[in-house]
Amino acid sequence: MTRHCDVLIVGGGLAGCSAAIQLARRGYAVRLVEKRRYPAHRLCGEFLSPEVQGQFERLGVAGAVRAAGARAIDTFWLTAPDGRGCRGRLPGTALGLSRYTLDRLLFEAAAGAGAVAEAGRTVRGVAGTLAEGFRVRVDEEEVRARVVLGAFGRRSTLDRVLQRPFLRQSTPWVAFKAHYTGVDVAGVIELHAFPGGYCGLSEVEGGRVNVCWIGQADALRAAGGRPEAYIAQTLCRNPVLAERFGAMTRLTPSFEAVSQITFRVKGTFAGDVGLLGDAAGMIAPLCGDGMAMALRSAELVVPPVEGLLAGTLEPEAFREAYSRAWQQEFRARLRLGRWLHRAGERPALARLAVGTLARWPRLGAWLVHRTRGGS
């Protein structure tokens, strides 16, 4: 039997759940399809930048996020690969909450808002247009939808199905994440550069320390592909990281890992499928703003989707409205993020940047403001 819905959303991460909550609350028939089952660990710095709090309020989940044990973070500590650093206050209160907890909480909120939310099912194919409607293959089932939103993250098998051009480019970055115990990072986001990358430490619920780093695939190969050896050989060349890892014990049995990370703008549409969050473009992790951007992209797409479903926007106007809003809000931030990432991964630049920020803290506040879309 073929099923019908107004909007089918592929991916139950931040962008997909946020779009599902908003559209279901407005009375549309929404189907949210997520390939994993919850709860599951996920590679991420788990640092929720201050503007996320307003987004959680608007989604009606702020109380649940607090009740889940999110930790307040209001200061930062940056170090260059030689261990020299600077500290300062963040321009607002950020939060630390694991994706293990947050993703499930948002997915349940989407179901609570009235979306048909299905975990453990994979979207394998999408065909159709905004003018004629879509046929979507969810495992072996066919679903018809008037609108399809792709919120399937930085890299999905669906990118191949949709023949997205960014797949042709290879990138040198790999990233890892695990939870640890043994050091006190309460209230602080730590960001420590090492040759070829940087590593963040911050607290999440239950007092666990989330440790997440991005570095070069070459260095991982030189470490025999083993993250523990990578830590010992490369990350611990920063004396602060050497001290941190010396004092910590890993709590999660294994590392989450990803490769082929790209910070390019990938585009707001693949055919007529509208793209949200990392599927459209990911900001460098150093900015700690990817989750806020994913949530914001969902806020940007909802009004044009409503216009389309109500018949006040033609498909072309829908595409234009969302693409324009996305470009205005994110394009400059992504560019700045790429620039900051380059500074973070090169020891001489990282030293210069940390030294400059120590001397002119207001420059740091300005950069943070710009990575949040300020002008």
Ligand SMILES: Cc1cc2nc3c(=O)[nH]c(=O)nc-3n(C[C@H](O)[C@H](O)[C@H](O)COP(=O)(O)OP(=O)(O)OC[C@H]3O[C@@H](n4cnc5c(N)ncnc54)[C@H](O)[C@@H]3O)c2cc1C
């Ligand atoms: C090293 C690193 C550190 C980071 N640290 C931070 C940080 O500290 N703070 C921050 O704000 N951001 C951080 N980010 C960025 C942040 O993780 C992302 O920007 C954010 O997760 C994007 O959300 P999303 O909803 O677009 O995608 P995701 O959260 O990736 O969700 C996509 C979902 O789609 C599902 N999916 C994929 N394909 C299919 C399919 N075919 N069918 C069904 N489901 C599918 C996936 O299983 C996944 O659950 C970091 C990123 C990296 C790489």
